Amino acid sequence: MPRDKAARCRTSSPVASAMPLLFLLVMVAAAAAATPSPPVPRTAEVQAEVDALLAFRAALRDPYAAMAGWDAASPSAPCSWRGVACAPGGTGRVVELQLPRLRLAGPLSPALASLRHLQKLSLRSNALSGAIPPALARLASLRAVFLQDNALSGPIPPSFLANLTALEAFDVSANLLSGPVPAALPPGLKYLDLSSNAFSGTIPAGAGASATRLQHFNLSFNRLRGTVPASLGALQDLHYLWLDGNLLEGTIPSALANCSALLHLSLQGNALRGILPAAVASIPSLQILSVSRNLLSGAIPAAAFGGERNSSLRILQLGDNQFSMVDVPGGLGKGLQVVDLGGNKLGGPFPTWLVEAQGLTVLNLSGNAFTGDLPAAVGQLTSLQELRLGGNALTGTVPPEIGRCGALQVLVLEENSFSGEVPAALGGLRRLREVYLGGNSFSGQIPAALGNLSWLETLSVPKNRLTGGLPNELFLLGNLTFLDLSDNKLAAAFRRPLAAC
Numbered sequence: 001m002p003r004d005k006a007a008r009c010r011t012s013s014p015v016a017s018a019m020p021l022l023f024l025l026v027m028v029a030a031a032a033a034a035t036p037s038p039p040v041p042r043t044a045e046v047q048a049e050v051d052a053l054l055a056f057r058a059a060l061r062d063p064y065a066a067m068a069g070w071d072a073a074s075p076s077a078p079c080s081w082r083g084v085a086c087a088p089g090g091t092g093r094v095v096e097l098q099l100p101r102l103r104l105a106g107p108l109s110p111a112l113a114s115l116r117h118l119q120k121l122s123l124r125s126n127a128l129s130g131a132i133p134p135a136l137a138r139l140a141s142l143r144a145v146f147l148q149d150n151a152l153s154g155p156i157p158p159s160f161l162a163n164l165t166a167l168e169a170f171d172v173s174a175n176l177l178s179g180p181v182p183a184a185l186p187p188g189l190k191y192l193d194l195s196s197n198a199f200s201g202t203i204p205a206g207a208g209a210s211a212t213r214l215q216h217f218n219l220s221f222n223r224l225r226g227t228v229p230a231s232l233g234a235l236q237d238l239h240y241l242w243l244d245g246n247l248l249e250g251t252i253p254s255a256l257a258n259c260s261a262l263l264h265l266s267l268q269g270n271a272l273r274g275i276l277p278a279a280v281a282s283i284p285s286l287q288i289l290s291v292s293r294n295l296l297s298g299a300i301p302a303a304a305f306g307g308e309r310n311s312s313l314r315i316l317q318l319g320d321n322q323f324s325m326v327d328v329p330g331g332l333g334k335g336l337q338v339v340d341l342g343g344n345k346l347g348g349p350f351p352t353w354l355v356e357a358q359g360l361t362v363l364n365l366s367g368n369a370f371t372g373d374l375p376a377a378v379g380q381l382t383s384l385q386e387l388r389l390g391g392n393a394l395t396g397t398v399p400p401e402i403g404r405c406g407a408l409q410v411l412v413l414e415e416n417s418f419s420g421e422v423p424a425a426l427g428g429l430r431r432l433r434e435v436y437l438g439g440n441s442f443s444g445q446i447p448a449a450l451g452n453l454s455w456l457e458t459l460s461v462p463k464n465r466l467t468g469g470l471p472n473e474l475f476l477l478g479n480l481t482f483l484d485l486s487d488n489k490l491a492a493a494f495r496r497p498l499a500a501c
């Protein structure tokens with residue numbers, strides 16, 4: 001191309017003045033320097049790779065014309081083509097094909113199997129459909145495959161992954177793939193993401209044995225049955241284990257505690273039973289432990305709260321299980337930020353010991369059977385943004401110390417047996433956005449101080465014993481879009497306007 005342009009410039013030179021010609025030549029030289037695409041000797045091997053890429057293009061719709069510039073006649077083809085990278089040395093060996101996020105639609109051509117030196121294939125976030133061509137298993141140099149977020153369907157051919165002996169990363173998440181999870185994996189595999197597909201069958205017990213260097217293993221949101229294999233405990237480098245949203249049964253194997261590098265363990269939304277093994281909760285590197293929405297029961301081990309062990313735990317999600325007890329820990333993890341114990345069978349007094357977790361931002365105890373008072377010590381939770389205590393059997397007045405929780409945005413106290421007045425101290429919590437106090441026995445008037453809450457969006461206080469009128473200040477709250485004061489004993493004058501809103 002540059003040569004053609006230069007030639008045209010020269011032929012037009014007799015009629016052009018000297019200055020623009022010089023300018024044009026400088027431009028051409030600059031363009032050539034910006035894309036140094038040395039010619040590639042068109043050996044039979046290079047011709048085969050050019051043909052393979054053209055076959056790949058021919059199978060696809062390319063609405064952004066991303067591959068329109070793929071010119072087979074160019075002396076630097078295919079190394080100068082968009083999305084294509086060649087090995088250094090000018091031999092023309094294609095090592096990378098990367099065309100993400102271009103709405104490429106259609107099947108993946110089996111001709112890609114001719115790119116014998118390919119190391120990286122990234123076609124993620126397109127609209128690729130059809131099957132993964134089994135022929136790609138011949139790509140012995142392939143190290144990384146990113147095909148996530150497409151519409152590929154059908155199974156991963158058996159032995160496909162195992163044959164890709166150089167493979168380190170394989171991501172086909174968010175496709176329509178089905179069939180079994182491959183049992184044999186290449187030995188150097190570090191990153192495997194098959195999440196958000198329709199894979200079925202069981203998690204192969206051999207996965208831990210064949211790919212012992214796995215760091216990232218994500219099988220979330222498939223249709224996997226059976227148990228969590230204890231053999232996963234062999235994965236000493238594992239950082240992320242995500243098995244959420246499957247149909248897994250049985251217990252959480254204590255052997256997972258052997259995964260001493262684990263950062264995130266996420267098993268939410270399955271049908272796991274039995275206890276949460278203390279040894280698993282005690283993995284020192286663990287930052288996120290998420291086992292919500294299962295059938296786990298028994299006592300929550302003290303280790304789940306960090307304990308004395310200098311734990312790294314930040315997020316603890318145990319909600320919607322059948323836990324009936326908490327082993328009170330001797331200490332709390334310093335980094336503890338989120339504690340969700342909602343929707344269990346926990347009872348007894350409010351776990352006052354939790355207020356020692358001063359970095360806590362979310363505390364969810366909703367949907368349990370906690371009894372007694374909300375202690376004044378709750379005011380020590382100065383980082384708390386969400387306090388959810390709905391659906392328990394808490395009694396007494398809400399302590400004014402709650403006004404010290406200056407970071408609070410969401411306060412849920414509904415469906416308890418709180419009495420006394422709505423604390424005026426809430427008016428000092430400037431960041432409050434949502435307040436749910438319904439289904440208690442609050443009496444007295446709605447405090448005028450709530451009119452200070454300029455961020456307030458939701459104020460829900462139905463089914464109480466409130467009397468008096470609605471403070472004018474509330475009408476000035478520009479963000480308030482939901483106000484429910486039904487089933488109270490408010491002054492008659494307020495009933496009609498309220499029914500209208």
Ligand SMILES: *[C@@H]1O[C@H](CO)[C@@H](O)[C@H](O)[C@H]1NC(C)=O
Pocket residue numbers: 134135137138157158159160163
């Ligand atoms: C994997 O390699 C074996 C042995 O070379 C071969 O029989 C099998 O067909 C290969 N699998 C795929 C999917 O190409």
Ligand SMILES: *[C@@H]1O[C@H](CO)[C@@H](O)[C@H](O)[C@H]1NC(C)=O
Pocket residue numbers: 173174195196218220221240242264
């Ligand atoms: C695992 O997959 C799910 C669903 O695709 C995704 O939301 C989640 O972020 C993934 N986890 C990790 C650690 O990549």
Ligand SMILES: *[C@@H]1O[C@H](CO)[C@@H](O)[C@H](O)[C@H]1NC(C)=O
Pocket residue numbers: 230231232233234235255258
């Ligand atoms: C876990 O570690 C223990 C002791 O180190 C060992 O006996 C056991 O076999 C390991 N389990 C797995 C599944 O790796």
Ligand SMILES: *[C@@H]1O[C@H](CO)[C@@H](O)[C@H](O)[C@H]1NC(C)=O
Pocket residue numbers: 309310
């Ligand atoms: C706790 O962890 C920190 C940083 O991870 C480390 O510096 C410290 O020595 C540990 N303390 C104990 C008692 O293990």
Ligand SMILES: *[C@@H]1O[C@H](CO)[C@@H](O)[C@H](O)[C@H]1NC(C)=O
Pocket residue numbers: 319320340341342343344364365366367388
């Ligand atoms: C809190 O727990 C309740 C009861 O299980 C649940 O419905 C709700 O989604 C949880 N909310 C948060 C933010 O964790």
Ligand SMILES: *[C@@H]1O[C@H](CO)[C@@H](O)[C@H](O)[C@H]1NC(C)=O
Pocket residue numbers: 427428448449450451452473
């Ligand atoms: C809130 O509003 C009330 C009356 O509307 C006012 O007396 C009080 O000083 C305000 N400030 C706080 C922090 O409640």
Ligand SMILES: *[C@@H]1O[C@H](CO)[C@@H](O)[C@H](O)[C@H]1NC(C)=O
Pocket residue numbers: 454455456477478479
């Ligand atoms: C609404 O809330 C936002 C914060 O979410 C705040 O910045 C804004 O001032 C509020 N608007 C009014 C009218 O008070």
